Amino acid sequence: MGNTDTIAVQATATSLRIVEELYDRDGSGVTELADALDVSKSAVHNHLSTLCTLGYVKNTGGTYDLTHRFLRIGFGTRERNPVYHAAQSEVRMLARNTGAVANLVVPEDAEAVYLHRIGARDHPVPVGDGVRLHAAAAGKAILAFRPRERVDEYVSRHGLDRKTERTVTDPATLRSELRSIRDRNIAFDRGEIDENWQCVASPIVVDGDPVGAVSVSGPSDEMQGKRLEEDTAGLVSSAAKTIELELL
DSSP, X not given: OOHHHHHHHHHHHHHHHHHHHHHHHTSBOHHHHHHHHTOOHHHHHHHHHHHHHHTSEEEETTEEEEOTHHHHHXXXXXXXXXXXXXXXXXXXXXXXXXXXXEEXXXXXXXXXXXXXXXXXXXXXXXXXXXXXXXXXXXXXXXXXXXXXXXXXXXXXHHOOOOSSTTSOOOHHHHHHHHHHHHHHTOEEEESSSOTTEEEEEEEEEETTEEEEEEEEEEETTTSOHHIXXXXXXXXXXXXXXXHHHHHO
């Protein structure tokens, strides 16, 4: 790759960093962005000007913010996912029947991405964001139905980083848990993403491929014991099977 190509790639990365920083800050000025990203003010201004011209950023009296143009891309991408269409009614029913947060999660590289949710209630992972597969009930449900060599590749390439003190970080422990998940079709997260939240998930497997998972989660003082491990687990497993049939 030549120098021109390298500069172009770096420019794209900087633009995306600016977009993410604007989102996190809910709007910002040039100086604040330059300081946060360790990029010159002139460079930040050039990127912002381009993003404004393209309609992705707006400038209101020197404060830059994202426009709703991103909705078209985000919602459009989700609408093209057949798992999302098959799962909508089941996720809605899960939330109603459990009185908790119901999620649809899909795998993207090393992450479990939260594609759809009913009943937000300050869930620790926003819709559209992801967490590493091994740290979430839904992610472990997906990993459990991948071939062993792909699980080994995940561990060797990405490691098992710790999200909380309860996150599984030992490869042997993870593999043992994945075997149990495969046998029961149910995965649990007991404070592994957030110490104050617990979750139960079941994989969506189509022709042997784990294309996603459904989960129900809630605060630890509400989502525990029989409610978590029997009542909610049964509803989640049933929902996953219904979605699988929709996708066949």
